[in-house]
Amino acid sequence: MEYLKEKLSIKFFLFLGLAFVLINIPIIGDYIRLINTVIHESGHAFIALFGGNVESISLYMNGDGVTHGTKSMWIIDFITCAAGYLFSSFVAYISFWLIKKKRHTLLIDMLLALIVINFILWVRNPFGLFWLASFGVIFLALLIKGSQKVIHNLVLLIASIILVESVSTGYDIFIISLMQPHAAGDATNLSQLTTFIPPQGWGILFFVQALFFIILGFRKGLFSIGAEEIQPNYQIEGTKEY
Numbered sequence: 001m002e003y004l005k006e007k008l009s010i011k012f013f014l015f016l017g018l019a020f021v022l023i024n025i026p027i028i029g030d031y032i033r034l035i036n037t038v039i040h041e042s043g044h045a046f047i048a049l050f051g052g053n054v055e056s057i058s059l060y061m062n063g064d065g066v067t068h069g070t071k072s073m074w075i076i077d078f079i080t081c082a083a084g085y086l087f088s089s090f091v092a093y094i095s096f097w098l099i100k101k102k103r104h105t106l107l108i109d110m111l112l113a114l115i116v117i118n119f120i121l122w123v124r125n126p127f128g129l130f131w132l133a134s135f136g137v138i139f140l141a142l143l144i145k146g147s148q149k150v151i152h153n154l155v156l157l158i159a160s161i162i163l164v165e166s167v168s169t170g171y172d173i174f175i176i177s178l179m180q181p182h183a184a185g186d187a188t189n190l191s192q193l194t195t196f197i198p199p200q201g202w203g204i205l206f207f208v209q210a211l212f213f214i215i216l217g218f219r220k221g222l223f224s225i226g227a228e229e230i231q232p233n234y235q236i237e238g239t240k241e242y
Helices: 001-005 008-025 028-048 074-100 105-123 128-145 148-179 184-195 199-219
Strands: 052-061 067-069
Touching: 001 052, 001 148, 008 028, 008 148, 028 052, 028 067, 028 074, 028 105, 028 128, 052 105, 052 128, 067 199, 074 105, 074 148, 074 184, 105 128, 105 148, 128 148, 148 184, 148 199
Parallel strands: none
Antiparallel strands: 052 067
16 A cells, blocks of 8 residues: 555646546647647657658647558558557656656747747648647747646646546557457557557557557556655754754
């Protein structure tokens, strides 16, 4: 029990629960979930730059997104297809690592930079541009006007949303690969590239890697947010209390 208390905190579960509720609210949930979609599609785009060409990224009102690009070498296409879910899970892990290190502002800077890159280079559909602009304004306002407490709580909420979405989308692609293997997005594309691994195999791997980053974050104590030990006060005769 003491081990679990060192690795997890009530505050973490509260924000995780709040994130889950928010992303399941009609319309609002789709808008919020797009933060993970942008991360996912950016993962594809960043890898594609090494050998292919990213034509555009589209972000949709239902929370989905798609990256349009040209074909390249087999290895680049393979890594590009695999990068979306991996990048999403990695960013979720890094987000809590930065929060644990009390680098909340740096996390906002990184997400804001990702939004600016997408706005300038890749996203072209009207709703996608609106979403980037609106979220960008929120982040800028947070950096300029937000108090430390507001920044801490909002960043923790965003990290929780990314974490929940990284796992839920990994689970979704796993289920889709079982039920509709020919319409399982990245799992289907990777199956066509490899031929010897079916979409179900890639669906399993996508879900497992999401769980791997959860376990890694747990073992590193990244989810013990707000559970730092209280430093004792020492009274030394003839001195002030510290």
